[in-house]
Amino acid sequence: MQQTQLIRSSTFLWALAVAASFALFVVALFAFIYWKLDAYLVARSDRMITTQIHFVAELSPARRVSAIADHLAQDSRGVQYAGLFDPAGKRLAGNIDRVPRELGLDGAAQGVRLDLLEKPTAHGPVVRAVGSRLEGGDVLVMGRNVDETREISSVVGQALALGLLPAFSLCLLAGAWLSLRAQRRVEEVNQRVQRIVAGELRERLPEGGTDDPFARLARIVNGMLDEMETMINALAGVGNDIAHDLRTPLTRVRLALERGRTHAATLEQLQDVADKAIAGIDQSLAIVTALLRLTEIENNRRMAGFGDVALDEILREVCDVYEPIAEDKHVGLGVVTECNVQVWGDRDLLFEAVANLVDNAIKFTPSGGRVDLALQAEDETALVRVSDTGPGISEQEREAVLRRFYRSDKMRNTPGVGLGLSLVAAIVKLHGFRLIIGPAPGGRIEILAWTGSAGRPIARRSRALLHADAGQMG
């Protein structure tokens, strides 16, 4: 099973293909070298016999015979052939029996079959020969055995074949090794993933120190796992927070009902108890409603409700709604906006965000203070700023306030569900805007929005960058 898997693995098959093409290439190279070498050797012997035949032909007839004899005597390997024949074709000197019929005289060298005096082998050797008719009618033939080129070729071929075999094996081995390594890594990843699936959220894929694609992929997946772990932990935290926050009003309800059941003597007293219980349950329901709303916004990836929204109108409207509430609390509420600032977004959600910010600001500003709403527009951005003279948000609290249910200790007794800023953050995220929390003292929260043509593509693109943007607060 393991072996067939190895053979079927794509890495191994690739290695096999590479090895095969390498072998083909080597064979082709060998053929080319052989062809070139052969041509070179033939051309060299042709040049040699042509020079020799000219040399012998230049000599006087008397010295030719001894020159041929010398020439043949010097050839210890027996690859040189020469023959001098009279006009009738009778041999005068040399080791060639007779003039080969197919040899053209006074031409270029050509391959012929020579009849030799003593036959060294069963079949006549392949010979390059050249013939020349001398003055006086004699015929001179000189030749050279080119069998040695075949021999050289076969030696080279053998050497190549001997080299090719280990190379091919090496290729296969490398393929098998790579494929095994890949398989092992996949198996390791699989095991870790199984552990993650089983609930071990801290498990990560092996990255290794290298920069190969496997390691990079592992790093990407690990990054994703980091995100998901954070999210899952956050969700678990939310579960705890909900449980905790719901407990407080429910405890009150329970105590009121329990005491009322034993101690209420009149209908009025019982109604009083029931009213308290209903108020407590309503508070619990408000938490559930706010939480569902937050989930609704966070999960709302569709931008069905998006259109051109006039931010200045929203600010004026929010101011209009909250003006009496601020006045009741003796908090001044002012708004300064520029005209006609359009952004691409969901009108109701943006209204909700600004209203939440103002609501919070008024809630946390002591009486006698001020809350100011401002809208500044520049080339491509619009800045909505809600500032107040309240305590503001300290450095340590900045991240915490955006978490669900966070309420700073000093404000434990202030009514409110504690989801306000998380809602604002979720809405801002959905739009691809940025939420900026200014330093204390004095509350200052800004929403940086994109206006005009820049708004739409950014809103769309930023969906992928939601998390990154939310991380850049302050």
Added chain:
Amino acid sequence: MTRILLIEDDTETAEAILAELGDRGFEVQWAGNGVEGLARARASSPDAMIVDRMLPGVDGLTVIEVLRKEQVRTPVLVLSALGAVNDRVRGLRMGGDDYLTKPFALIELVARIEALLRRPSDSRETILHVGPLELDLIERTARRGERRLDLLPREFRLLEYMMRRSDQLLTRAMLLEEVWNYKFVPATTNLIDVHMGRLRHKVDGSGETQLIHNVRGSGFVLRSR
């Protein structure tokens, strides 16, 4: 007697609604599922219907859709545990006239049913009268008897809404949705009360009969008498 058809599969919820509406003098029929509800709606043509959105068999929205296709114009209040804005929009688009998210206060349900049964007076009227109050929608002026009321635009809209529904209980949620056009519950719970306090201060002067009444725990009524 006003007849109401309730289509709701949860027995306890249905019994509570039946009892409350019975106390208020309504004659209520109850159907436990969509098919039965549809049959009853066709047979008895009630004055108003309360339809739970999630029903076994045929769901609530389908019941409403079928009835609307049969040209039945009975006002319908949709009950649902789905409270998201999208769910609400869908419920209203399918032919519901109002949408109430579970859990709800019984008083809220009654107020909304009464609002559905007494559709606001002719909207073509340009001058509204309720008791000593007079509201000129074209001139944008308001007076109580001889006294001119100096109202802000938001207060004017609030008074107009209340005058069209005089002697009806208007809950905070109804006012938030209809007058303030809120799609969410504001963190400040007394938002409506503060605005209403302002309006009441202007409408009911010292020594005058009180017209705007606070109904404890539930909402406000503009009484004509």
